[in-house]
Amino acid sequence: MDRNLTRGALLGMLLIVTAVFWPTLQQLHLRWVQMDNTYAYGYFLLALAGFIVHQRIQQHRHTDRRPVWLGGVASLLASVVWLAGYLTQTQLLEQVALPIIIWGWVLVYFGWRFARAVVPAFVLVYFTIPLWDVLVDPLRIITVIVVQWWIRLLDIPVFIDGFVIEVPAGTFVVAGGCSGLNTLLMGVVISAFYAAQYLRSYRRVLCVVLMVGLALVGNWVRVFLLVLIGYYSDMQNPLVYDHLAFGWAVFVVCLLVFFFLLRFIDGDGTTGADAGVAPAVAGGIGPAVGAVALLIAVVLSISPPVWARLQGAGDGSAGTGIALASEASLRPVPADRWIPDYRGYDVLQQWAGDIAGLPAVLTALTYLQQRQGKELIYFANRLADEDRERRLPPLVLANGLKVGRSIVSGSRGPSLVLWTYRVGDWHTLSDLYAKLLQIPSRFAGEPAAGLLVVTLRCRQTRCRRLLQLAEGENFSAELAATLDGVRWTYR
Structure with missing residues (x-):
């Protein structure tokens, strides 16, 4: 070759x-x-x-x-x-x-021979991809448990509330950066590279396991030392507030220990790089x-x-928003009423009127063109803050359409909020399905997606009576007809 x-x-x-x-x-x-x-x-x-x-x-x-x-x-x-x-x-x-x-x-x-030989290089690439963020919270939990135990061994009074560690001198938060994921991944990469180059068989596994253990212990020691430094310095030591370099210094010490202990993982004289490769496949x-x-x-x-x-390239002009069927009892109004806490939408539209005799406002947030950070399904998008929203079981309408229900409190009292995602010609309450439905909707030439929200203001402090009326057949049928009448408009 x-x-x-x-x-x-x-x-x-x-x-x-x-x-x-x-x-x-x-x-x-x-x-x-x-x-x-x-x-x-x-x-x-x-x-x-x-x-x-x-x-x-x-x-x-x-x-x-x-x-x-x-x-x-x-x-x-x-x-x-x-x-x-x-x-x-x-x-x-x-x-x-x-x-x-x-x-x-x-x-x-x-x-096959060469492709198999370069597999370790491609495996390394996967350590640069944020696949491993799922480990952040488990690592934080373990860190808090271990550090709490060590602190109590020194008879230092400590109070733990989630990821918050409180000692008499002050409060420490084991944030995502304190999980030790960065040093753990770096340790795995270094040990795996060393094992692939210089070790064979089960010794490769021992090498990686050893580094994983040292990286975990090193992070626990780092957090523990920071708590002690803050406790004994009465939170005056600068390391308490700027400890990035300190964390990497502890990791270097772990690396030195790692290479020292590698002496006891005896190799057989043949490096991983010299290992034979499988014959070409038929x-x-x-x-x-x-x-x-x-x-x-x-x-x-x-x-x-x-x-x-x-x-x-052409999605930005794919549509102009949505329109309601002519028989709908709602009429357009200036978009100056309450809207969900969503961001990045392209078009905001609102209609007001009666649905089965109940005053209602229909709000449509339309995303004509989505990209990362400007999308319908996004972690920061929500109807309202958690302390203002009480989510209820979904409501199934007369046509089988399922809509979400929430009681949202505001400056003018609580409201009953009914909502659904609209992607192409489909409705769904599931974030996952709303994502997946973007695939067939794009192929169908209808890339727009949006959130449809119907707001009914509670006349009293409680919304019990309104909830009962919203479950009635008349309201269910009219709301289903209204949502069915929603259509995307295109240039």
């Missing part, structure tokens, strides 16, 4: 990925350049991955290529996953799919047509993202 040809092919793949999947790469770049971010080591890991690939090229320079066409299938499936993430503004899906797309191309062009399509196979795989893989980006 010619080394220059290999490097040229890999470089070409990276250039294609950069051009086609630039939005995804830009998201990762913005995360990696934030020095206080958990994944600030992203470019460092990319350099390690590049080193591994370079090393594997050297080792496989005499290996014959036997391209495998199934790599193209893997790339195409991953590209479809990327498309689903792009259409639903789910960055994580885009980022998870991207390395698989590239690895599939490698499998198509270079074959079913290779032959090196003579490798370039053609790669071209076909690349074209198929980039077709979904190219289509999505071309479609996205």
Whole structure:
């Protein structure tokens, strides 16, 4: 396998990925350049991955290529996953799919032997993707439990409330940055890299487990020492308020202990890099047509993202909002009444009138074009603050449509709020379904999505009577007809 040809092919793949999947790469770049971010080591890991690939090229320079066409299938499936993430503004899906797309191309062009050899490099890339944020809260919980136990061993009075540690000298909050996820991931990467290069068999697992244990203990020690420093300095020591460098200093000590203890994990003299590779799998399509196979795989893989980006260029003028059916009993009013605490919408519309004799206001928040941070389903979007909203079981209308119910308190008293998501021609209460429905709605040429909210003001302090009326057949039928009459309007 010619080394220059290999490097040229890999470089070409990276250039294609950069051009086609630039939005995804830009998201990762913005995360990696934030020095206080958990994944600030992203470019460092990319350099390690590049080193591994370079090393594997050297080792496989005499290996014959036997391209495998199934790599193209893997790339195409991953590209479809990327498309689903792009259409639903789910960055994580885009980022998870991207390395698989590239690895599939490698499998198509270079074959199983080389593709298997570079798997560690692609695994490293996944440590730069925010897959691991799910560990933040579990790590925080464990940290609080351990630190609380250690503090009590010193007979220091302590009170724990969730992630808040209170001692007589002051209060400490074990925030997300105190979970130790950043040092844990860095430790796993370093130990895994060392194990892959210099160890074999079960010793690789022992190496990683040892580093995981040291990283966890190191973070517990760090938080414990900060509490002690704050306690004995009466919260005057600057480390109490600025301890980022202190955390990395503790991690360096853990690394020194790690490399010292590695002496007791005796190797057999053969490094992981020297380990043999599996023979080529049957079913290779032959090196003579490798370039053609790669071209076909690349074209198929980039077709979904190219289509999505071309479609996205015109989304901003896809529609102008929504309109009600002519028979609806509601009439447009100036949009100056209460609206849900949503952000990023493109159009705000409100109608007022009667539904089955009950004064009502219908509010529509329409998203004509969605992107990350400007989307219908977003963690910061809600009807109202938690202390102002009391959520009730959903209400099933006469036509089978299910709407959410909440009692929302405001400056002018409480209101009964009925709501549903509208995505394309579909209604749903589920955040997940609202995300997924964006995929068929985009293919149907109706990319708009929105929140429909009907507000009924309670005349008394309690809304019990209003709740009973809202469950009546007349109200249910008229509300169902009103929501069914909602239509997107297009230019």
